[in-house]
Amino acid sequence: MVDFNKLQKPVLISGIPAGLISVIPFIHCLCCVWLILFGFLSAYLFKKDTGTLEIEDGVISGALTGLVAFVIMMILSIIFIFFKVGISPLMGEDMAMQGIMSGFSLLFILFTGLIQIIVFPIFGAIGGIIGAVLLKDKELSEQNPR
Amino acid sequence: MINPRSRRYNITAYTMILLAVVLWDTSLVVAPYFAYVGGIYQSISDIIYFNFHFLCHQMPERSLFILGNKMPVCLRCAGIYFGFLIGTIAYPFIRGLETRDIPHKWILIIALLPVGIDGLTQLVGLRQSTNDLRVVTGTILGVLSAFFIVPAFLQVYDEMCNFLRKKLND
Incomplete structure (x- = not known):
């Protein structure tokens, strides 16, 4: 089983920027790639x-x-909503502009939190798998140099 | 000879991932349908649309419309997710549930290249992609990525079961 003490540094180094970036509306143009990239970064740092x-x-x-990215995103979103500054991913101003949002409620935010607490780790894990696949062979070739 | 217990574990783990993928892909189709029906279903539709906005830009010109409402993800993302479903269904027939071997990394690189080139050249303004190309490149990535993600999930599930069994025995 994985040693969780060794995971702290790579997880925090990659998770905190991922959370901070998630509040930038433009980042969604990259689809889910940004979250996968930070999962990859975490695997890379763990290997390093x-x-x-x-x-x-x-x-x-x-x-x-x-x-970690989800927790940071939630904290920032709640701060943005509370102080009514900036564009919060939970406020979904871009969605409201597109006319597909019918309204906001505490229950709505709760549902979103419950779904995203599963979705963020899944996409991070996919990045981690990609990292493990791409970096694992390198490890083997380093052990057996030709 | 396959250990009956590990066979049961494999089937359980595989069923879990398959159900999760089916649920995920169903929500992509259900969201525009619920928006079309309206009423109380509109709220469910809103929640689905909103949750997918974390993962996709949801541009209407790059999305498929069902009953006059766009899907909650673009065609490239839809291709990835439905391709992943195809790959997950095909996985036990091609690789079997007992193996934990991950295919060679070049297969993953080949799967990532079309999406990467198509998406990146568009992002930097070199060219404009088409919806057909988005679907095709996304589907290639989705199908092939299942052959990396499914065995990884099965492996983690094994580890978790062993860890819990060990803890319970201690």
């Missing part, structure tokens, strides 16, 4: 720190990165 990277390490480091 420990020298090994198994698939489960990639999955867990990526998923935890997504979870």
Whole structure:
């Protein structure tokens, strides 16, 4: 099983910027790629720190990165809503402009939080898997140089 | 000879991931349908649209319309998600549930290249992609990525079961 102490640094280094970036509306132009990239970064940093990277390490480091990003995004969103500054992803001003939002409520935000607490770690984990797949062969070739 | 317990675990883990993917893809079709029906279903539709806006730009010109309402993701994302469903369904027939081997990294690179080139050249303004190209490149990535994500999930599920079993025995 993965050593969680070794995960702290890569997860925080990649998860905090991922959370901060998630409040930028333009970032959604990249579809889900930004979250996957930070999951990949987390796996890369884990490999750099420990020298090994198994698939489960990639999955867990990526998923935890997504979870940290979700927490940061929620905190920033609540701050933005409370102080009524900037554009919060939870306020969905871009959605309101498109005329597909019928209104906001606490229940709505709660539902969104419940869904995104699963979605963010899933996409982070996908980035971690990609990282583990792409970096694992490199590790083997380093061990057996030709 | 396959251990009956591990076979049961494999089927359980695979069913979980398949159901999650089916639910995910169903919500893409259900959202515009609920928006069309209206009433109380409109709120459910709003929640689905809003939650997908974290993952997609949702530009109408790059989306498929169902009953006059656009899908909650663009055609490239829809291609990835429906392709992933095809890949997940095909996975046990092609690879089997017992294997945990991940295909070679070049298959993943080949899967990422069409989407990467198409998306990046458009993003920097070199050219404009078409919806057909978005669907095709997205579907290639979706189908092939299932062959990396499904075994990884099965492996993590194994690890979790072993970890919990060990904890319960201690």
